Amino acid sequence: MKLNTIMISMFLSGCLLAGTTPFYAQVRNNKGLKKGVNLAVNITNKKKEPPRTYVNLGLISNYPCLNGVGLNVISSITHYHSQGFQVAGITNVTGLNATGFQFSGIANVTGKNTKGIAIAGLMNVNGNSMSGLGISALGNVAGLNENGISISGLINIAGRNSSGVNIAGLANITRRTQEGLIIGGLMNVAGETMNGIQLTSLLNVAGTKNNGVQLAGLGNIAVENRGLQLGIANYGEQNKGLQAGIANVSSQTSKGLQLGIVNISQDSAAHQIGCVNINPMTRVQMIVSSGNLNKINVAVRFKNRHTYTELGGGAFYLNTDYKLSASAFYRGGVYCSLLPRLELSADAGFYHIETLDNKHEGLPARLYALQPRINLEYRMGRKIGIFASGGYSWTRQYGHSRMFDHKATFEAGIVLF
Numbered sequence: 001m002k003l004n005t006i007m008i009s010m011f012l013s014g015c016l017l018a019g020t021t022p023f024y025a026q027v028r029n030n031k032g033l034k035k036g037v038n039l040a041v042n043i044t045n046k047k048k049e050p051p052r053t054y055v056n057l058g059l060i061s062n063y064p065c066l067n068g069v070g071l072n073v074i075s076s077i078t079h080y081h082s083q084g085f086q087v088a089g090i091t092n093v094t095g096l097n098a099t100g101f102q103f104s105g106i107a108n109v110t111g112k113n114t115k116g117i118a119i120a121g122l123m124n125v126n127g128n129s130m131s132g133l134g135i136s137a138l139g140n141v142a143g144l145n146e147n148g149i150s151i152s153g154l155i156n157i158a159g160r161n162s163s164g165v166n167i168a169g170l171a172n173i174t175r176r177t178q179e180g181l182i183i184g185g186l187m188n189v190a191g192e193t194m195n196g197i198q199l200t201s202l203l204n205v206a207g208t209k210n211n212g213v214q215l216a217g218l219g220n221i222a223v224e225n226r227g228l229q230l231g232i233a234n235y236g237e238q239n240k241g242l243q244a245g246i247a248n249v250s251s252q253t254s255k256g257l258q259l260g261i262v263n264i265s266q267d268s269a270a271h272q273i274g275c276v277n278i279n280p281m282t283r284v285q286m287i288v289s290s291g292n293l294n295k296i297n298v299a300v301r302f303k304n305r306h307t308y309t310e311l312g313g314g315a316f317y318l319n320t321d322y323k324l325s326a327s328a329f330y331r332g333g334v335y336c337s338l339l340p341r342l343e344l345s346a347d348a349g350f351y352h353i354e355t356l357d358n359k360h361e362g363l364p365a366r367l368y369a370l371q372p373r374i375n376l377e378y379r380m381g382r383k384i385g386i387f388a389s390g391g392y393s394w395t396r397q398y399g400h401s402r403m404f405d406h407k408a409t410f411e412a413g414i415v416l417f
Contacts, residue, residue: 075091107125233249297411310347
């Protein structure tokens with residue numbers, strides 16, 4: 001905190017000694033900055049309008065234009081244009097445009113455009129656009145466009161568009177369009193359209209369209225996704241591209257593909273591949289069943305037009321020598337109607353089994369089972385049905401190829417809702 005206070009004080013002191021502040025860089029009617037203290041040796045051509053300074057060496061400089069080299073201990077203020085090599089211990093301030101190389105201990109401030117290389121200990125600030133390379137410890141700010149490479153320890157901000165490579169320790173924020181490679185430590189935000197690659201550890205946002213690639217450790221958000229969203233959670237009001245993650249959500253049109261554990265869409269024509277797929281046509285049902293292996297089971301079934309998935313748990317019966325074990329299972333299958341109330345289906349299930357007290361009898365603590373089945377289901381009414389299943393089960397220990405058990409299975413139960 002003390003170090004930050006000292007640096008800010010030095011910055012403000014340099015501005016005051018120079019007879020201006022960075023806020024004057026917002027030039028009115030192209031008249032440049034106000035005249036101020038000049039403690040420097042200059043080689044200047046006064047015949048031109050405005051006068052041109054070719055060599056500038058001093059403590060504090062305040063002059064119309066730089067066309068050459070400027071070296072100052074505290075600050076360098078050019079009222080109009082700066083072209084060439086400009087170095088200051090605290091600040092470089094240019095009223096209109098800066099072209100070439102700028103280096104300052106704290107800040108480079110340009111009223112309109114910067115073209116070239118700008119390196120600052122804290123910030124680079126441009127009233128209009130930055131084209132080239134901008135490097136700062138805290139942030140790079142452009143009132144309109146950032147074009148080229150912007151690297152900052154915290155944040156890069158563009159008031160209109162950004163293109164090229166933007167790298168920030170905290171966030172990259174663009175009011176309209178982002179193009180190119182955008183890397184943010186925590187967040188990337190495009191107010192309207194994203195046409196490149198957004199890469200971050202936390203969150204990517206495209207306010208209107210994502211036409212490129214959004215890669216996030218946590219989540220991606222776009223009003224309309226036309227490209228790729230890859231993260232733990234992905235959201236797009238309209239998904240016309242690919243969403244891949246643990247959870248994918250599309251609240252309106254979904255003409256693209258959702259690939260994940262849980263896929264949710266408000267479009268009944270959505271293309272979904274996952275463990276749980278939910279759309280307006282999905283029927284959510286509860287199943288209670290029992291069988292020779294699965295003694296007591298409760299499951300939730302997500303039934304779509306021709307496919308279904310099940311998540312459930314219950315008691316798993318190994319054989320007469322052991323006590324009941326606990327299981328959690330997942331099933332996926334397909335079905336077709338034989339008669340108005342009779343359906344035929346086939347599915348395959350994976351069971352994770354915790355042997356509980358049986359592990360004290362020499363059993364492995366955890367097993368898994370694979371079970372394919374064929375099922376017949378009869379609908380007794382709109383919200384109730386019964387079913388019977390037959391199949392086979394292979395039970396193994398994790399990490400071992402040896403078969404623990406295998407046998408035929410049968411199961412029956414009721415379907416609610």
